[in-house]
Amino acid sequence: MVNSVLDHAFSLHGLLALLGLGVYVTGSRTLHQRRHPSAAVAWVLALVLMPYVALPLYLLFGNRKMVRRRERAELAAAKGSSGAARTGPLEPLAAALGLPPPACYARLQIHEDGAAAAEALHAGIARAQREVLLSTFLYGRDAFGEALAEALAERVAAGVRVRLLIDGVGAWLGGHPDLRRLEARGIEVRLFVPPLRSGLRGRTNLRNHRKKVIVDGHWLWSGGRNLAAEYFTGDAHRAAWLDLSFDLEGEAAGQARALFERDWAFAQGQEPPPPMPRDAEAPGPMQRGGVVQPCPKLQLIPSGPDQADDTLFALLVSSFFNARERIVAVTPYFVPDETLLLALTLAARRGVRVSLVLPERSNHRLADLARHRALRELAAAGAEVRLLPRMVHAKAVVVDEALAFAGSANLDERSLFLNFELMFAWAEPDDVRRFAAWIERQAVGAHPYHPRHPTLMREVAEGLLLWLAFQL
Missing domain, CATH: 1.20.5 (Single alpha-helices involved in coiled-coils or other helix-helix interfaces)
Structure with a gap:
């Protein structure tokens, strides 16, 4: 028996x-x-x-992808001007990854600090005539969130449609924003894959980390800031974090709008909408004296479960292997996979200036512990690591004089392989230099990282954490 x-x-x-x-x-x-x-x-x-x-x-x-390879072209919904050819240092890889074509943009503003970011955000919303679309990981139940809700309610009263997409986990982490009060003001609110309530629409550990605000399809505000006080000027309870955001106009905003529509549909369990035609008001090539002038272009880089490939990871690794002069990056969490770390260490060994700007202590202590093995390898290869005595939440990478990446993604495995992220890449030399200069200004006051040989227990702890690096 x-x-x-x-x-x-x-x-x-x-x-x-x-x-x-x-x-x-x-x-x-x-x-x-x-x-x-x-x-x-x-x-x-x-x-x-x-x-x-x-x-x-x-x-x-277990599954971290929600699309098959034959669907990779769908994200090219908002195309650039019909006569625009794909050009730039990211091509042809961006095309092979199924990313949208480079899009025209104008009037790029890099916000120097949280006050400038908040001012630009409120000014953009105040100009809205048709719609305001907001996507954020978390929405603060604080003075900043309340002031933003008031500004949005004013646009609703003027006949503007306002939609707000908040990540399901981020809504909880952000102090439980009063969704009913937001909706009572006429703001349409959706949670992106709320835990335990999403059925088969998504995995609980696949989070929407994209941050973007689109006004009337032609103005875009984006970067690394969530819509809460600490990401701007802080409040009585939380000091302001160092973060990066920007705004611009043009076709790139139309592409971001198309991506928002896909995320909005997914959050409601619906099929993605058909490709959106280029917004008629989006500025394309400029005309002077009847002659069409080429416009500067950027590359929109959606990354995550809705992409067949690991788009941002592929573009970063390729850029690092091709770097000749410098790789300068700022990120709150540095837990790279072996391939990305190899690309950085080999760049440092061949004489490329590799410089990282990190917080001395971030808001995620496990990520801080897990980063040391990679930092020791980089330091041994000759890389420079600078630590700031405040929380850093900015995400940007500059490669040579050729490329600047900025947006929502951290240089860790969760951002590169699990989260829904949104990054942008610029190849205009003046704009690349502007992002590089912003990083250097913020790094004033940083002190160098001095690696220490780990104890046996610490090395074991680091190794165990790296097994969980996807989830940190």
Whole structure:
């Protein structure tokens, strides 16, 4: 009798293990999911040893892609002007990744600080005539959030449609914004994959980290700031963080609008809308004396589960391997995968100036601990690491005089492989220099990182954390 029960248990265990491995292999191959080696090993071991626990967890959290490769062209919904050719240092890789074509932009403003960012945001919203679209990871239940809600309510009263998309986890982390009060003011609010309430529409660990505000389809405000007090000027309870945002006009805003519509539809469990035609009011090539002048262009880089490839990761790695003079980056969390770290260390070893600006202590202590192994490798290769004695939340990378990246993504595995992120890349030399100068101004007062040989316990702790780096 006992042997029969044991045989049955082992048979059930083996059946579940085979089923779990089959689901893992099929999902990984069908969705072409790149995995960190430690994550792959962890899933395989768990599915073999504890299939009854691991299989439900894998079905809930294991898949990180939601599109197939044949769908990669859909994000080119808002195209640039019909006569614009794809040009720039990111081509042809951006085209191969299915990213939208480079888009015209005008009047780029890089906000020097939180006060300038808030002023630009409120001024842009005040000009709205038709619609205001806002996407944020979290919305603060604070004085900043209240003032923004008042500004949005004023536009609603003027007949402007206002939609606000908040990440489901971010809504909780941001102090539970009063969604009913926002909706009572006429603001349409949706939560993006709220935990335990999203069904099969998304995985709880795949978060929407994109930050953007689009007004009338032709003005864009974006960057790394969430819509809460600490990301701007702070308040009585929280000091202001160092962050980066910008605003601009042009076709790039139309592309960001198309991306918002896809995210909005996904949050409601609907099919993405058809490609949106280029906004008639978006400025294209300028005309002077009847002659069409070329306009500056940027590359919009959506990254995440809705992209068939790891778009930002691919563009960063390619840019780092091609760097000749400098790679300067600012990020709150630095937990790169092995490939990105290799690209940076090899650049430093061949004489490229590699410089990172980080917070001495961030708001995520586990990420701070996990970063030290990578920082020691970079320091040994000759890279420069500068630590600021305040919280840094800005995200930007400058490569040579050729490229500047800025937006919502951190240089960590969660941003590069799990989150829905939005970055932008500029190739105009003047704008690249402006982003580089902004980073250098903010780095004043930083002190150098001095690596220390870790104790055995610390090294073990770092290694364990790196196994969880996707989730940090």
